[in-house]
Amino acid sequence: MEIEVIENVMQYNKEEADVNRSLFKKSNVLVINLLSAPGAGKTSLIIETIKMLGNEYKIGVIEGDISSTHDAQKIKHLIDEVIQINTGGTCHLNASMVAHAISRLNLKNLDILIIENVGNLICPVGFDLGEDFKVVLSSVTEGDDKPVKYPKAFIRASLVVLNKTDMMAYNDFEYDFFESKIKELNPNCPIIKVSCKTGSGLDDWADWIRAFLK
Amino acid sequence: MEIEVIENVMQYNKEEADVNRSLFKKSNVLVINLLSAPGAGKTSLIIETIKMLGNEYKIGVIEGDISSTHDAQKIKHLIDEVIQINTGGTCHLNASMVAHAISRLNLKNLDILIIENVGNLICPVGFDLGEDFKVVLSSVTEGDDKPVKYPKAFIRASLVVLNKTDMMAYNDFEYDFFESKIKELNPNCPIIKVSCKTGSGLDDWADWIRAFLK
Numbered sequence: 001m002e003i004e005v006i007e008n009v010m011q012y013n014k015e016e017a018d019v020n021r022s023l024f025k026k027s028n029v030l031v032i033n034l035l036s037a038p039g040a041g042k043t044s045l046i047i048e049t050i051k052m053l054g055n056e057y058k059i060g061v062i063e064g065d066i067s068s069t070h071d072a073q074k075i076k077h078l079i080d081e082v083i084q085i086n087t088g089g090t091c092h093l094n095a096s097m098v099a100h101a102i103s104r105l106n107l108k109n110l111d112i113l114i115i116e117n118v119g120n121l122i123c124p125v126g127f128d129l130g131e132d133f134k135v136v137l138s139s140v141t142e143g144d145d146k147p148v149k150y151p152k153a154f155i156r157a158s159l160v161v162l163n164k165t166d167m168m169a170y171n172d173f174e175y176d177f178f179e180s181k182i183k184e185l186n187p188n189c190p191i192i193k194v195s196c197k198t199g200s201g202l203d204d205w206a207d208w209i210r211a212f213l214k
Numbered sequence: 215m216e217i218e219v220i221e222n223v224m225q226y227n228k229e230e231a232d233v234n235r236s237l238f239k240k241s242n243v244l245v246i247n248l249l250s251a252p253g254a255g256k257t258s259l260i261i262e263t264i265k266m267l268g269n270e271y272k273i274g275v276i277e278g279d280i281s282s283t284h285d286a287q288k289i290k291h292l293i294d295e296v297i298q299i300n301t302g303g304t305c306h307l308n309a310s311m312v313a314h315a316i317s318r319l320n321l322k323n324l325d326i327l328i329i330e331n332v333g334n335l336i337c338p339v340g341f342d343l344g345e346d347f348k349v350v351l352s353s354v355t356e357g358d359d360k361p362v363k364y365p366k367a368f369i370r371a372s373l374v375v376l377n378k379t380d381m382m383a384y385n386d387f388e389y390d391f392f393e394s395k396i397k398e399l400n401p402n403c404p405i406i407k408v409s410c411k412t413g414s415g416l417d418d419w420a421d422w423i424r425a426f427l428k
Contacts, residue, residue: 037252038335038364039356066336068362089366091305091336119363121252122280122305122334141355141381142253148282149333150252152303167355170381 013127016095020102020130027107029060030212031115033131035153037146038119040139041163043071044196045205046114050078052206057111057213062101064093064118071116081105092124093117111213121150132212133158140164144173147181154185159192161205166195227341230309234316234344241321243274244426245329247345249367251360252333254353255377257285258410259419260328264292266420271325271427276315278307278332285330295319306338307331325427335364346426347372354378358387361395368399373406375419380409 024031036042043063050059060081063072072084083101085093098115107113115131117124125134136157138146141164147154154160160182168175175193182189192208194201238245250256257277264273274295277286286298297315299307312329321327329345331338339348350371352360355378361368368374374396382389389407396403406422408415 037333038360039251039353065363067365070359070362091334118336119251120305120334120336122332123337139253139355141353141378145284146252148284149279151281164355167381167384170384 010126013095016099017128017130020095020098023102023107024113024130024132027110029107029110029113030209031113031129031131031133032209033115033117033124033129033134034137035117035121035124035134035157036119036137036139037121037142037150040119040137040142041196042116042119042137043074045137045161045163045194046075046116047078048196048199048202049114049206049209050075052202053112053209054079056210058109060105060107060110060113062093062098062105062113062115064097064116066090066118081110087118091118091120091122092127093129094127095129098129112209121146121153125152125156135159135161137161137163138178140167140171140173143171144175144178145181147178147185151185154182154189157186157189159190159208162191162193163196165193165200166198224340227309230313231342231344234309234312237316237321238327238344238346241324243321243324243327244423245327245343245345245347246423247329247331247338247343247348248351249331249335249338249348249371250333250351250353251335251356251364254333254351254356255410256330256333256351257288259351259375259377259408260289260330261292262410262413262416263328263420263423264289266416267326267423268293270424272323274319274321274324274327276307276312276319276327276329278311278330280304280332295324301332305332305334305336306341307343308341309343312343326423335360335367339366339370349373349375351375351377352392354381354385354387357385358389358392359395361392361399365399368396368403371400371403373404373422376405376407377410379407379414380412 063084277298
C-alpha cells in the first residue's frame with residue numbers, strides 16, 4: 001500500500017514536470033535546478049551569476065526553503081523576478097510547487113530560470129521539476145567524500161560545481177579523489193571549480209551557461 | 215490516504231523507538247542521536263570523542279549512511295563496537311533500522327552509544343530512535359543562517375555543537391546572530407563551540423557527556 005502511494009506521487013510529479021517542461025520550452029527559457037547540501041553556497045552562486053550575466057540575459061529565480069524568505073530577500077535587491085516557495089517542512093521541491101511559482105513569473109520575459117532547491121543532497125534528487133539541467137553544488141569545506149556518501153545526486157548531475165576553492169589550503173580536501181569518485185558515478189559529467197568569494201572560476205560557470213543560450 | 219499512511223509510519227516508528235528506549239535504559243547506556251548537514255563533521259566529532267572518552271567509558275557507534283562504509287571504516291580503527299546501517303536511499307534513520315543494529319551490539323557492555331544519522335538537516339529530525347538526546351552539529355563554513363533555514367532541527371536539539379570554529383576568520387559568520395536565532399527557537403538549548411581540527415572546545419563537549427554518566 002505504501003509503495004503504491006509513493007509510485008502514484010512520483011507518477012503525478014512526472015506529469016506535472018512534463019507540463020512545466022513544455023511551458024519552459026515554449027517560453028524559450030533555460031532552467032537550472034540547483035542542488036546542494038545546506039550551506040554549500042547556492043544563494044551566493046546565484047548572486048554571482050546575476051552579477052555576471054544579468055546585463056546579457058534576463059534572469060529569474062525560484063527560491064525553495066522549508067521556511068523564511070532569507071535567501072529571496074538577498075536576491076530581490078538584484079532582480080525583480082524572484083519567487084519564494086516555502087515548503088512548510090517538506091524536504092524537497094516538487095513539480096507542482098514549481099508550477100505554482102511559475103504562474104507568478106513572466107516566463108516569456110526570461111532567458112534563464114534558476115531554481116534553488118531546498119538544501120538537501122538526498123530527497124530533491126528524485127523529483128523532476130521540468131528543468132533542463134540538474135547542477136550539483138558541492139563545497140570544499142564539506143569534504144572530498146560527498147560523491148561517495150551521496151552518490152545519486154552526482155549520478156543525476158549534468159554539471160558539478162565545486163565551491164569554496166579558496167578554502168582548499170585550510171582543508172584536507174583531495175581534489176583528485178573527489179574527481180575520480182564523480183567520474184566513477186557519472187563519467188561524462190564536467191566539474192567546474194569556483195570560489196564565490198574570490199570570483200575564481202566563475203567565468204567558466206558563466207561560459208557553461210552561455211553555451212546553451214546561443 | 216497518503217496522510218493516513220504517513221501517520222501509520224510515524225506511529226509505528228514511535229512504538230519501535232519506545233522498545234529501543236527501554237533496551238537502552240535496561241542496559242544503562244547513554245544514547246546520542248547526532249544530526250547535521252553533510253560535511254559538518256559528525257564523523258570527526260565521534261573520532262575525537264572516542265579519543266577523549268574512550269579510556270573512561272565504553273563507546274559504541276552506529277553509522278547511518280545511504281550507502282558505503284566510508285565512515286564506519288574510520289571508526290573501526292578505534293573501537294570494536296561499530297555497526298554501519300546503509301539505508302539504501304532513505305534520507306534518515308528510523309527506529310526499526312536502529313533496532314536491527316543494536317541487536318548486533320553488546321549493549322550491556324556500553325556506557326555511551328552515538329548514532330551518526332544520515333547527513334540531512336531535515337528528514338531525520340522527525341524520527342525518534344529511542345535516544346536520550348538529539349545533538350545538532352552545525353559548522354562555521356555552512357554559514358550563520360542555518361537555524362533560520364532549518365528551524366525544526368534546532369527546536370528539537372538538546373544541544374547544539376558548532377564545529378569548525380578555526381574557520382571563523384575566513385568566513386562571514388556572525389556568532390551573535392547564530393546564537394540569537396537558536397535562542398528564539400529553543401531558549402534553553404546550550405551551544406558548545408568546537409574545532410575538531412585544533413581541539414578547541416572539545417573538553418566542554420566531553421564534560422557535557424560526562425555530566426549524564428555520573
